[in-house]
Amino acid sequence: MLPRERAEKILTLHAAGWSVRAIADQLGHSQVTIRNYINGHRKPGTPAPRPSLLTDPLADYCRQRLVDDPHLRPSRLFKEVADLGFQGSRATFYRALDSRVLPLVDRRKPKSPEGIPQTPVGTSRAFPHRYERIPVLPRRVSPITGETLSSYLGRIVQANHLTTAEVLAVLHPWFSTKIKNPDDRAQHHTLAPAAAQALHELAHLASLPPASLAHALPAFGSAEGPVRATTACHRCTARRSIHQSVPVHLPVHHKICTRHGIWLGDLGEAHLDxxxxxxxxxxxxxxxxxxxxxxxxxxxxxxxxxxxxxxxxxxxxxxxxxxxxxxxxxxxxxxxxxxxxxxxxxxxxxxxxxxxxxxxxxxxxxxxxxxxxxxxxxxxxxxxxxx
Incomplete structure (x- = not known):
């Protein structure tokens, strides 16, 4: 920033009819600086605005990611933009996020698909203690790739004519805590040590290989890379005799079910043929x-x-x-x-x-x-x- 007196002298000489080159030669500044003051891009006594490290393409990327994934955490978003070339610190990114991105994003809680509650429902029953041995349910329920944990437990409840309380009572307390979190993909440090045990208990209950559950359910940390919230292809689920919407987290680039030619819109929106x-x-x-x-x-x-x-x-x-x-x-x-x-x-x-x-x-x-x-x-x- 030039001193106020020097900047005002540039405007005075320009008003007197001096050319940009003559002013630059007289005062010893570049012609670009002279033009910035003459054109009003810079004002006397006002420092030049510092360019934002969060460029317009990166800001647009952040806005779309927050729309695709309403529960996306800023810390995870920072890691994504850092991989894309963002050079600033975490604090710099958070300031830019607050000023340039969040005011333009509607982060209201997305509508749940019809027929799928956010958490499994059922009549509460009292249980004195957890079972020492995990039972095996008579009806096997396979998960949909990317399915939320609450949706999968809800389908287990319905298929076996149980209540949520009955299923949670025989499983590790990890599940009761996990399904209360709107973003079940979050790997909290207090829950992470018990995730392996919880996975094996659920696998035993559902009579499925632990690896299959870990691959299908993002709650166990299987989701890698950016994802978006949507619903599974209704034709794919109908082939498996599932006649209700299934909320899932799919890779952000996965827009279409190529098997059936279905556009997978945002969570709660109808699919397009x-x-x-x-x-x-x-x-x-x-x-x-x-x-x-x-x-x-x-x-x-x-x-x-x-x-x-x-x-x-x-x-x-x-x-x-x-x-x-x-x-x-x-x-x-x-x-x-x-x-x-x-x-x-x-x-x-x-x-x-x-x-x-x-x-x-x-x-x-x-x-x-x-x-x-x-x-x-x-x-x-x-x-x-x-x-």
């Missing part, structure tokens, strides 16, 4: 292939950058069929006949997905930058991108 736009499902396969060279965090960041570069309008009437708004109309028409409202954000997210994946590959190839090009060139990248 993508059969009229098979290129959307194909884009999920392309995104999966990008993970062979890049991390899920890098792909998520590139996704945020690419979503802003998708052309809003087709370049010509002939390009309408290749534009995402054509897909949007097709998706809305098809799913409206299935009784799904047409005002969901999931429609737009699904419609632009092929374009976003193609441009995300461009961003990853150029260190999170999409090369400047015309709208027509972007459309060619979308149609023939190297994915």
């Amino acid at each position: 993508l059969s009229t736009c098979p290129e959307i499902t194909t884009a999920q396969h392309r995104a999966d292939r990008l993970l062979r060279r890049f991390t899920p965090r890098q792909l998520a960041l590139a996704h945020q950058i690419a979503a802003k570069a998708v052309p809003s309008w087709p370049t010509s009437p002939a390009a309408v069929r290749n534009h995402w708004k054509y897909r949007l109309l097709a998706l809305q028409t098809h799913n409206h006949h299935r009784g799904i409202s047409t005002d969901l954000d999931s429609y737009t997210q699904a419609a632009i997905y092929p374009d976003v994946v193609a441009l995300a590959a461009e961003a990853l190839a150029h260190n999170f930058r999409i090369p400047a090009r015309s709208t027509g060139e972007i459309r060619q990248v979308v149609e023939h991108g190297n994915l």
